[in-house]
Amino acid sequence: MYIGNETNRIDALDKVVGRPIYAEDLSVPGALFGCVFRSVRPHALIRRIDASAALASSGIVKILSYRDIPGENIFGIIKKDQTYLAEDRVRYVGEPILIVLGQTEEAARKALRLIEIEYEDIDVISDPFISGGSRTLIHEKGNLLSHRKVIKGDIEKGFDEADVIVEHTYTTAWLDHAFMETESGVGYPDNKGRIVVVSSTQNIHYKQKEISKLLAIPEENIKVIQATTGGGFGGKLDVTVEGFLALSVYHAKRPVIMRYTREESFLSNTKRHPLYIEYKTGARKDGAITAIKVSIIGDTGPFASYGETVCLRAAVHATGPYEIPNVHVDSKMFYTNNPVSGAMRGFGVPQLAFAHESQMDEAASMLKLDPFDIRIKNALKKGSLTATSQALHNSVGIVETLKKIEPYWRKRTRESGKTGFGLGCMYYGIGNTGVSNPANACLTITGDGKIALHTGACEIGQGSDTVLAQILQEALGLKMDDIVLVRGDTDTSKDAGSSSASRQTYISGGAVFDAAKKMRQYLDEKGFYKGRSIRDIYNSEADKKLLEHNGFFDPPTTPVDPETSKGSPYATYAFATHMTEVEVEKETGSCRVKKVYAAHDVGRAINPKNIRGQIYGGIAMGVGFALMEEFIPGKSGSFDNYYMPTSMDMPDVEAFIVEDQEPTGPFGAKGLGEPALIPQAASIVNAIKDATGVRAFELPCHIERLKILLEKAKR
């Protein structure tokens, strides 16, 4: 057995000796350094730019503007509305305007300060509630980016049947991914005259397509390579340095390096969407939830990025992992002149989990029910209909995750008056929402007698390389030494889609499994399983094309109805329950997370050690989301004033793996990356309520906010 083992990561050895080459570590002789000149105004017309002094300064080679773009000055993962370089107008603080290419980083950064620009300010829209009705348009077609609804049953009837109604408003802040490695990359022309970009990224094939449009050069003349990547969490899905590098190489015809400073990363990188969530729950005396009505207002900043995805995904997941007969969710995403918000671990679902899990506890409290009992009563089961009326037939492990936690919940005891316990549950659709999102994988037999796995899936630290290798080993019955991984290069792999939406184990894993089935049959026919060597098979095969076997997997989904979102947006869902113990110092408002019990239904655990790593990392991010992290535009700019969890903030964690196998997944596996984070903040907020009697409706519930809540409660 190769799956289910405590296998070590295949990249760990290199990483503990400091050997991996991140983009910034590439030494390219003769490379220029590229810096971005950015807007300091949130909304303004550009009247005049004078870059002459900068261009004349020592060590400056070129300064590029939008006029230097040979193709289209536009990109975006879904809706293409974001300019690489501003034309006549800027729409947020930090928007790129020019690229300065210098002989050295120092020269380029110095020259930025010599650029003079004259702005004419326009009305600034800093609030999504004002955005929709404003006459100031951020884009021609209006300020509403997306409006989605989820409608199931009869909402009025549902509330009529309820004995209690719980109604609250929840708000969340901007969060930064704060991956340890900032955005960086290197571009260069290769000896075939193509443009090569090596970068820190979550999706090489998407970047290749965007660069092709930017430069009006066919895709085959653009090559994108993933350097070792120091974390992503959604923040390296959009085009960051890649477009600028490609444009710079196009003009300079020599290598160019770019690396954002931490301050620049904070300023320019997409953020977690702040959401404003009005949530009304109706429940019967026995705890059955009869109806929910939810209104979500989101702020995506001036460009779409993943705003539409978040708008829909938040709506679809608004119920939480519960079967609720009557559902009405209205979700709107507006443009503003605030920072661009995009993909961040969970696409809006962590925000909604904070709301639905708080509601669950409030309903339990009104009905004098145990928070555990109300959850298990409403939990999705085999045969349940989700909010989109999708019938769940397989792999519905929410009840099992609850049961893993139940013994700890039942025997919980308060050590002191400071202690409190809270639950958080979640479900999460694996892969993109209601759209085809396939992955390819290719297996070949090499001349030195190995099986090569070609994949475009990006290892960003989450462990996909190891998991895909394990799936391949299991499917073919091969040792690691018999496998080579050829990955992260558009020349050698077909599109595997992004490393996002917790999709690579399930989808790329499925593609690897598909290719391995074909390879296994081939190897079997050639006598490999009767003792013939792979090298011998290679040598004896006259037609080398027969040595290649392609795999493909696209999860079976259906598009959702544009009016009601009825449909099967995901082929499978992950489920989880977290229980958290906190200790609150009521005099100061300081909250310490002491212990977390976390149970996750992953379908099948390919690599339990990696799974625990994802769970622990998700919990850390959840602690940050609940208690400390908040990006405040204009104020947050570095780790000096953006606080995220250190080792001192981490609770003890006990992780439990539930395996309710998914028939469409490789060996039954689903995904885990985002689920690990999603219920954590909710369980902390519920634990704080249990400890203190006060409930946070606004995240982060940092020390000042909690102190104020405690003071107000005294009166």
Place this chain on the structure above:
Amino acid sequence: MKAIHFTLNGKKASCEVQDKELLLHTLREQFSLKSLKEGCGIGECGTCTVLIDDEPHYSCLTLASKINGHDVKTVEYLGDAELLHPLQKAFIDSGAVQCGYCTPGMLLSAYSLLIKNGDPSDDEIKEAISGNLCRCTGYIQIIEAIRNAAGLCKCKS
């Protein structure tokens, strides 16, 4: 420019540095020690950690000229792929590595702890690595690795 002489990973080293040159840049550029990372440049994240006389320092805040006559260690000192230090081995075995960007700095802070304290408590381990941010792992497997390595290091001595 100023000539400096110091011990780098157990060997004598010399180079010329500018007055305001940061140790991070000297080691990355003049000695090609790319395991040091610039995660923030202001001494908040710990990815640039080096040991100076076996104490962890942020090389992004340290003037290169200040290390004249001192002992400097980077992760390369601990071991290479053929001969891993027990700490490195423990990091692999505990699953303490994900994206790997914080790993060299984290290992150095842990090493500095273990040479001073062969049997640290979990709280002491947490404190020792509190200046090294990690966004991926939630620190738990890192703490476990350091605890396990402490046992191994003791067995060795």
